[in-house]
Amino acid sequence: MREAHLSAANLIWPVFVLEGERRVVEVPTLPGVARLSIDELLPRAEEAHRLGVAALAIFPVIESEKTPRAEEAMNPDGLVPRAVRALKRALPELGVITDVALDPYTSHGQDGLIDDTGYVLNDETIEVLVRQALTHAAAGADFVAPSDMMDGRIGAVRRALDEAGHAMTAILAYSAKYASSFYGPFRDAVGSARALGKSSKETYQLDPGNAREGLRECALDVAEGADMLMVKPGLPYLDMVTRVEEAFGLPVAVYQVSGEYAMLRAAAAMGAIDYARCLMESLVCFRRAGASAILTYGALDAARLLADQGGE
Numbered sequence: 142m143r144e145a146h147l148s149a150a151n152l153i154w155p156v157f158v159l160e161g162e163r164r165v166v167e168v169p170t171l172p173g174v175a176r177l178s179i180d181e182l183l184p185r186a187e188e189a190h191r192l193g194v195a196a197l198a199i200f201p202v203i204e205s206e207k208t209p210r211a212e213e214a215m216n217p218d219g220l221v222p223r224a225v226r227a228l229k230r231a232l233p234e235l236g237v238i239t240d241v242a243l244d245p246y247t248s249h250g251q252d253g254l255i256d257d258t259g260y261v262l263n264d265e266t267i268e269v270l271v272r273q274a275l276t277h278a279a280a281g282a283d284f285v286a287p288s289d290m291m292d293g294r295i296g297a298v299r300r301a302l303d304e305a306g307h308a309m310t311a312i313l314a315y316s317a318k319y320a321s322s323f324y325g326p327f328r329d330a331v332g333s334a335r336a337l338g339k340s341s342k343e344t345y346q347l348d349p350g351n352a353r354e355g356l357r358e359c360a361l362d363v364a365e366g367a368d369m370l371m372v373k374p375g376l377p378y379l380d381m382v383t384r385v386e387e388a389f390g391l392p393v394a395v396y397q398v399s400g401e402y403a404m405l406r407a408a409a410a411m412g413a414i415d416y417a418r419c420l421m422e423s424l425v426c427f428r429r430a431g432a433s434a435i436l437t438y439g440a441l442d443a444a445r446l447l448a449d450q451g452g453e
């Protein structure tokens with residue numbers, strides 16, 4: 142009688158990569174998640190793939206090259222292109238999604254370039270995002286995923302990819318992305334929290350009270366060529382998952398973000414809830430709401446649990 146089903150093929154695993162070898166660096170505010178050097182990532186990616194996880198979403202931890210203009214984001218031999226090449230070489234069938242945004246690379250922690258007052262400059266940023274996306278596509282990314290929320294970047298990235306011969310590189314657009322306080326542990330993981338200080342992203346991310354504006358942002362991204370739309374964060378925004386799914390007929394991804402995941406872990410650690418059961422419940426609820434793909438730091442755990450249950 143069950144209506145909504147969850148399988149590992151619905152899952153996308155966000156991972157943090159850093160330079161070096163044999164490095165597994167825990168994120169204190171994100172229990173159960175570690176930043177990994179590429180050699181440490183590969184065996185874990187292999188397990189995820191073996192269990193049927195659809196794709197990895199790669200986020201870089203840039204330790205020494207943060208600059209005001211994020212030059213490292215366009216380096217063809219940077220950490221992300223190297224991680225993509227290593228994954229595609231070892232596991233060609235595992236999907237690889239890259240993050241198009243500048244926050245891991247900027248000394249100020251914003252997703253874009255800023256002016257003297259700290260205001261994020263839309264059009265100047267798009268030029269850099271386009272070059273970043275081309276670098277990822279050339280390395281072999283299956284999807285580029287602009288999470289920056291600049292206006293017009295989906296169309297600009299789509300045109301540039303097509304002109305450069307990357308017509309088959311798809312775009313996962315972070316379309317309904319809210320200016321949320323649930324991103325805290327992620328910002329600790331990539332080191333943008335300290336850089337950001339007291340500044341916020343409210344000039345380009347959405348107001349949590351706005352549903353129609355979220356739909357408008359989705360409509361723009363659909364018109365500009367997005368292949369898949371994202372709603373982010375997850376559980377507090379389930380209404381948006383359903384509305385976006387019903388409105389556009391494109392597959393919808395939802396991101397169970399770092400703060401949501403940390404809450405599950407923290408509550409489990411104090412004995413208040415059962416981690417595995419609450420994780421699986423939240424994931425099936427995303428499916429019920431209409432999501433095709435779910436980004437969760439618990440993807441590998443969930444895939445193991447699904448395998449223990451004999452698939453589904």
Ligand code: PBG
Nearest residue numbers: 242244288323324327398399400
């Ligand atoms: C920024 C980006 C963020 C996340 C993914 N990409 C944080 C932000 O917008 O500040 C958050 C993901 C999470 O919290 O798990 N480009």
